[in-house]
Amino acid sequence: MTKTINSHSQIVAFCCRYCAYAAADLAGVLRLRYPPDIRIVQLPCTGRLDTLEVLHALEHGADAVMVAGCLEGDCHFQRGNIVARTRVNRIKELLTEIGIEPERVEMFNMSSAMGRQFAEAALEFTERITALGPSPLRSGLKEITEAVEM
Amino acid sequence: MIVAEQKPLEEIKSLIADAEKVLVVGCGTCVTVCFAGGEKEAGILASSLRMSTKLDGAPKEVTQVTVQRQCEWEYIDAIKDQINDVDIVVSLGCGIGVQAIAERYPKAVVVPGLNTSFLGLPTEQGVWEERCVACGECILGLTGGICPIARCAKQLLNGPCGGSQNGVCEINPDTPCAWQLIYDKLASQNRLHLIMDIQPPKNWSTSRDGGPRKITREDLRLAAEASE
Ligand code: SF4
Ligand code: SF4
Numbered sequence: 001m002t003k004t005i006n007s008h009s010q011i012v013a014f015c016c017r018y019c020a021y022a023a024a025d026l027a028g029v030l031r032l033r034y035p036p037d038i039r040i041v042q043l044p045c046t047g048r049l050d051t052l053e054v055l056h057a058l059e060h061g062a063d064a065v066m067v068a069g070c071l072e073g074d075c076h077f078q079r080g081n082i083v084a085r086t087r088v089n090r091i092k093e094l095l096t097e098i099g100i101e102p103e104r105v106e107m108f109n110m111s112s113a114m115g116r117q118f119a120e121a122a123l124e125f126t127e128r129i130t131a132l133g134p135s136p137l138r139s140g141l142k143e144i145t146e147a148v149e150m
Numbered sequence: 151m152i153v154a155e156q157k158p159l160e161e162i163k164s165l166i167a168d169a170e171k172v173l174v175v176g177c178g179t180c181v182t183v184c185f186a187g188g189e190k191e192a193g194i195l196a197s198s199l200r201m202s203t204k205l206d207g208a209p210k211e212v213t214q215v216t217v218q219r220q221c222e223w224e225y226i227d228a229i230k231d232q233i234n235d236v237d238i239v240v241s242l243g244c245g246i247g248v249q250a251i252a253e254r255y256p257k258a259v260v261v262p263g264l265n266t267s268f269l270g271l272p273t274e275q276g277v278w279e280e281r282c283v284a285c286g287e288c289i290l291g292l293t294g295g296i297c298p299i300a301r302c303a304k305q306l307l308n309g310p311c312g313g314s315q316n317g318v319c320e321i322n323p324d325t326p327c328a329w330q331l332i333y334d335k336l337a338s339q340n341r342l343h344l345i346m347d348i349q350p351p352k353n354w355s356t357s358r359d360g361g362p363r364k365i366t367r368e369d370l371r372l373a374a375e376a377s378e
Pocket of ligand 1: 177179180181218219220243244245247
């Protein structure tokens with residue numbers, strides 16, 4: 001698959017150590033390219049996802065936040081990813097109250113073997129955020145145009 | 151514990167509409183454990199207010215601090231400088247915390263960020279239920295440790311009423327009948343004799359009906375002379 005997008009967003013991805021982070025690592029080993037917009041923060045488990053950290057990421061310049069954990073039923077800590085999904089839903093409500101599009105935060109699930117799916121999720125989410133435009137909190141954006149292939 | 155819920159962001163924004171510098175004050179006790187007004191929630195509210203007012207085109211300077219307990223002078227005295235430095239204080243304590251800050255800092259404008267809901271307990275993580283209304287004359291010794299004042303919609307002392315159906319209260323199929331619970335509990339302990347006597351009407355003067363309540367313990371007072 002070859003896809004080109006003009007990306008200029010800053011996306012923070014909170015990835016769980018055992019699945020999503022390992023999947024991102026595998027994407028690298030497989031030499032798959034995904035948008036450089038994604039900055040990964042490793043969590044021991046997505047159950048550790050902190051609402052305040054998500055808000056701080058958005059407040060301090062991120063256009064969006066991606067949360068990626070294990071497949072449902074396969075969490076290393078049993079239910080961390082289920083808890084994370086309900087927390088992401090709560091954060092979406094909070095963002096609506098604040099006046100930020102709730103689509104800027106999304107939960108993804110993948111196993112550690114799903115390097116390709118990680119790269120696809122990263123691309124799909126980056127496309128969504130690129131279409132939405134920069135965060136309404138951000139102004140004076142520096143446009144970076146980059147060809148992204150995968 | 152005291153159980154509370156955060157007010158909608160819009161309502162809090164309208165309460166602070168005229169201010170530029172805002173201090174959100176969390177409380178480290180009851181409202182921390184019910185996830186309504188602790189350090190984390192103070193941080194979330196402050197961040198939400200900063201972003202939301204920025205998006206409205208009139209960004210406010212919102213800071214936050216959390217004290218161990220808002221209902222004791224010693225703890226709120228420690229944040230004097232922060233309080234004196236802002237136009238308005240949003241207290242994330244229960245109603246007592248809001249009033250304590252307002253009383254201790256007569257010049258400060260203090261508004262509530264929470265709705266104080268009830269005295270209760272978390273029956274599971276994320277679920278809180280009312281258990282006591284502080285009636286001032288506890289009868290739990292007669293009722294198997296189940297409070298009919300807080301948990302029976304009619305506050306009956308000689309229940310159940312005719313609306314008790316299959317263990318549920320007529321007000322709501324999700325509400326267990328307090329008197330059914332009392333009966334089952336006492337029956338399981340062979341103590342049903344406790345509810346065989348008819349209870350006389352409750353003396354409500356120990357409750358809110360007697361006006362604001364106050365307890366004074368002379369054996370504990372240190373400032374007795376000073377306050378005379
Ligand atoms: S201010 Fe209210 S919530 Fe905080 S400790 Fe006192 S009673 Fe509990
Ligand atoms: S009887 Fe009164 S003091 Fe005792 S639990 Fe019920 S409301 Fe509270």
